[in-house]
Amino acid sequence: MGMKKSIKKCLFKISSGYTDLLYRRPYLDKEAKLRRSLEGELLHLDLVITECCSLKCRDCSNLMQYYQKPENLTSDEVINELKKLFSCLRVRELKVLGGEPFVNQKVLSDVLRFLTGDYSGYVDSINIITNGTILPSEDCLEAMISNPKAKVSFSNYGELSNRQDEFVELCKKNNIDYQVTDDSFYWLDFGRPIEYNESEDFVRRQYKYCYNRKNCNTLYRGRIYACPRQAHGIRLGLIPDSKDEFVDLFDPGYTDKDDLRRAIIGLVRRKEPVSACRYCLNCKYIHIKRGIQEKR
Ligand code: SF4
Numbered sequence: 660m661g662m663k664k665s666i667k668k669c670l671f672k673i674s675s676g677y678t679d680l681l682y683r684r685p686y687l688d689k690e691a692k693l694r695r696s697l698e699g700e701l702l703h704l705d706l707v708i709t710e711c712c713s714l715k716c717r718d719c720s721n722l723m724q725y726y727q728k729p730e731n732l733t734s735d736e737v738i739n740e741l742k743k744l745f746s747c748l749r750v751r752e753l754k755v756l757g758g759e760p761f762v763n764q765k766v767l768s769d770v771l772r773f774l775t776g777d778y779s780g781y782v783d784s785i786n787i788i789t790n791g792t793i794l795p796s797e798d799c800l801e802a803m804i805s806n807p808k809a810k811v812s813f814s815n816y817g818e819l820s821n822r823q824d825e826f827v828e829l830c831k832k833n834n835i836d837y838q839v840t841d842d843s844f845y846w847l848d849f850g851r852p853i854e855y856n857e858s859e860d861f862v863r864r865q866y867k868y869c870y871n872r873k874n875c876n877t878l879y880r881g882r883i884y885a886c887p888r889q890a891h892g893i894r895l896g897l898i899p900d901s902k903d904e905f906v907d908l909f910d911p912g913y914t915d916k917d918d919l920r921r922a923i924i925g926l927v928r929r930k931e932p933v934s935a936c937r938y939c940l941n942c943k944y945i946h947i948k949r950g951i952q953e954k955r
Pocket of ligand 1: 889940
């Protein structure tokens with residue numbers, strides 16, 4: 660274990676809240692200025708390709724455990740959404756996730772191939788976020804190899820990530836960029852998706868310092884949301900569907916590409932919390948054991 664990780668673990672035993680503040684420093688928003696100045700680019704975007712997951716984490720902050728009948732999205736749906744988005748904006752970092760994206764390998768492969776062709780200039784990097792429980796098929800491996808911008812990020816849930824080592828070997832052997840997150844021994848508890856009776860001040864502060872609204876704006880089923888929790892909470896009917904708090908890419912109300920682009924940039928720079936923040940407790944800095952599994 661590295662020095663930094665050991666210190667972090669010791670501090671964590673004393674105070675998880677201070678450790679989080681010291682290491683995560685949520686009050687620092689290094690990209691704020693850049694986010695405010697970019698008119699034609701998004702810094703980060705999460706692309707959801709499936710609601711299915713190979714794990715069932717009790718405390719998944721994205722609410723995947725609440726899907727009774729999770730579905731894979733289709734290649735047509737996802738690629739149409741990307742084409743619509745790229746008609747007005749490009750993306751620096753595109754994160755591909757689910758659920759678990761390797762549950763839906765056909766769509767993952769199609770997206771990677773789509774982003775090697777005419778549309779390759781619309782993203783700078785592609786980050787595939789996996790829990791390390793599923794190996795890629797030959798076809799999917801080929802698609803990853805063929806896209807030099809693709810990188811695999813292993814969330815590393817210890818013993819639960821039971822195919823991670825084999826997958827890492829595959830990456831090494833095939834020259835695929837990868838990283839293994841090694842500091843996720845705890846999670847922040849975002850709470851169950853129920854309306855909390857927190858003060859207006861708390862909700863505003865929570866949104867202002869939220870990592871997700873800065874780094875995880877989400878493209879899901881044709882809409883861009885502030886964060887994945889909002890996206891899935893609305894889809895599941897657990898969080899109010901407030902029309903002015905997301906951008907529907909296919910809304911005919913956007914008169915042209917510029918109009919759509921302004922709406923998306925407006926959402927990314929939004930200062931007011933979204934309703935979902937009243938159904939979230941991430942700013943309480945309650946830490947919990949990662950990856951506790953629910954019965955299926
Ligand atoms: S609901 Fe609000 S506070 Fe919670 S993760 Fe999303 S943007 Fe952040």
